[in-house]
Amino acid sequence: MKQAPISIFQKISFSALVLCLTAGCVRGQLGQNVSGQYRNGMVVCAYPDASQAGLDILKKGGNAVDAAVAVQFALAVTHPQAGNLGGGGFMVYRSASGKTNTLDFREKAPGQATTNMYLDSAGNIIPDKSLYTHFASGVPGSVDGMVQAHKKYGKLKWADLVQPAINLALNGFKMTARLAKDINGDNAQFVALNPGKKYLQKEGGWKEGDILIQEDLGHTLELIRDKGRDGFYDGKTADLIVTEMQRGKGIMTKADLQNYHAVWRNPIIGGYKGYKIITMPPPSSGGIALVQLLKSVEGYPLKRWGFNSDSTVQVIVEAERRVYADRSKYLGDPDFYKVPVDSLLNTKYIIGRMANFKWDAATPSTAIQPGSFVGYESDQTTHYSIVDREGNAVSITTTLNDTFGSHVFVGGAGFLLNNEMDDFSSKPGVPNMYGLVGGKANSIQPNKRMLSSMTPTIVEKDGKLFMVVGTPGGATIITSVFQTVLNVIEFDKSMQGAVSAKRFHHQWLPDEVAAEKDALDSITVQKLQQKGYKFKNRGAIGRVDGILKTQWGYYEGGADPRGDDTKLGW
Structure with a gap:
């Protein structure tokens, strides 16, 4: 059978579709709904x-x-x-108009x-x-x-x-x-x-x-x-x-x-390369630690080095080592203990903590102690991210431990x-x-809240909602959220790609890098082992659930394949 001739309109539409797909238009550039958005x-x-x-x-x-x-x-x-x-x-909340709160x-x-x-x-x-x-x-x-x-x-x-x-x-x-x-x-x-x-x-x-x-x-x-x-x-x-x-x-x-009674608290607010980080204050250690980690690596060219390259991994591990050392001493229930929030989030202090980092060798955790500042007075959880039609967003992490x-x-x-x-x-x-x-800051006292690593987080870009993210995972929660944020901002991954990407973790003590299977290639591991880094293989790290608002206004979900996690939208 003779095929009908293709109209000029069909030619233009087909060409536009090909151009769109090759240019990454699956993220909604034509203003139409696409799978998963x-x-x-x-x-x-x-x-x-x-x-x-x-x-x-x-x-x-x-x-x-x-x-x-x-x-x-x-x-x-x-x-x-x-x-x-x-x-x-913990709950981190951001209204459609940009007002924030944490519970x-x-x-x-x-x-x-x-x-x-x-x-x-x-x-x-x-x-x-x-x-x-x-x-x-x-x-x-x-x-x-x-x-x-x-x-x-x-x-x-x-x-x-x-x-x-x-x-x-x-x-x-x-x-x-x-x-x-x-x-x-x-x-x-x-x-x-x-x-x-x-x-x-x-x-x-x-x-x-x-x-x-x-x-x-x-x-x-x-x-x-x-x-x-x-x-x-x-x-x-x-x-x-x-x-x-x-x-x-x-x-x-x-x-x-x-x-x-639950308590409403002011969120921890930080910045990373023009992005606004809205996250949980103590008794969560996660918010302060996340902002410290992002600020620790902000000055390094992670995008140029690439995802999970040896240089990227080395800088991230050294930042994590120092931040978890601070966590051990300074973080606890603010209703019982004066947490030095401003000092811990001071940019000069954070950058100074990385000053003894040397490229040629791992910094032994025995050489890293919690930092000091003037005037200081001495893996089961679940997460969900939700955004509604108006643009209100919640990031909630909840747990039985x-x-x-x-x-x-x-x-x-x-x-x-x-x-x-x-x-x-x-x-x-x-x-x-x-x-x-931990130490005195997190000692047991009647009616005191225990320290947590939960890190429910919302990210803004140019004053608008950008990302909602969080994860279970015990001690690995903080580093999983940290790496997921970097995966999107630095390594241009989709929300699902950022969530699915293999992860690694360091928490000061024990002095080892825990890594998921195939998170790092053998050459990267060998290079870092030669510098004194110790690696330990482990199972799944975290179960991140996130939502990204694309530049075209769609919500794009990331449900962690490590669990039964499910993303649904309309």
Whole structure:
């Protein structure tokens, strides 16, 4: 059959399309929606059903905070490894008009906590007492955090935001292969630490596609839906928490629950090559550390050196070494300890910290101590990034600490308790479960918030929203966010490319570079080994979830392939 002649209009359109594709026009240059980019909003989080819950709220007219509340409670159902009612976290908020705020809903030490509560009579740490016992849990902050966030910024009715999680708990949801594997892998601990309870247990184990129904958790969520804060910190749920504490001879009381309140704090603001960094203040160490890291490398030509080249890696590692040394001494709960924020963020101080860096050899961590300044007075979490139609954005990281927290369920309520008390310095100079070393600034005191590495962050460019980013990962959170920001700004990666890129990590002590498989090529490793750098292979580093606003106004998501993370937009 003879083909119809091509019109001049078709020729022009085809030529424009070819030109567009070769010029990178898949990022929206023709003003049309392309795969993975959306105009009206986006949710990126750790589990597909939770992402869907958030997106549904956006489509109903909810804003980013409304969607965040829905996602938080949905993750408590679908992502028990880290999503939670019994944990805490941080929120960084930026309105469409550029106003910023941060919410600290980090857990607090119970009122009966003592500095040496995890030490034996000889002053040695009692193994696992701060990890897998009823003594491991701080007072949860997640529910109050969501209540406070909604009260200040929410639009839709509270009950409508909690209901999706209730539906997921009572009706069930399909398990992914990863979730089934994680629960099966920790089954022995669930059985050992929860006599008489059957939560997350199944004879023969779980498999992909199984429907997980959690009736007690669903009814707990119904109380939160109907009574808000009082549905958790008072009444039946609070009584169940205290009963659970008494069962395991823990120290959290009804008064601890009733006295817990999230705190609004001023964000840490920094700059990097014209970009504005909006991030979390103490008791998160992440915001200060992130700004320090960016300022430490700002003067080096990373773009010219290239992604994960030997020079790039060397500068990043040396910056991380120094920043984590500062973290060990100066960062803690600002309500209990005077954190020298201005001194730590002083550009002259940060650049001075890099002064003893030498290209020909690694700087031993034994030669690096926390910095000093005049006038100073002595890996489980989850993250979600959301942007709504108007351009309001939230970056929230929330945690139980270890995967499945303390592994202790609140009997009758169906949710896991955290083991965040391990994030305190149980003994100065002795590392916690993530190998992080701390001192007096992060010592245990009653009602004090433990130091965190969580680094929820929002980035602006030219006064406009540019990026929303964060990750779980314990000690690696800070460096994962740092490298993801650099991947976009310096190495021109898409949001998905920046999130998927292989990562490495250094935290001062131990003095080694932990790297994912194939993060660095053999020649790069060899060059750095010759200079004295030590490398350790490890599994996945972080699970970054981010959103980038492209120059054409679209939202482009990055969902970490290291997990079940899912990006959805409209």
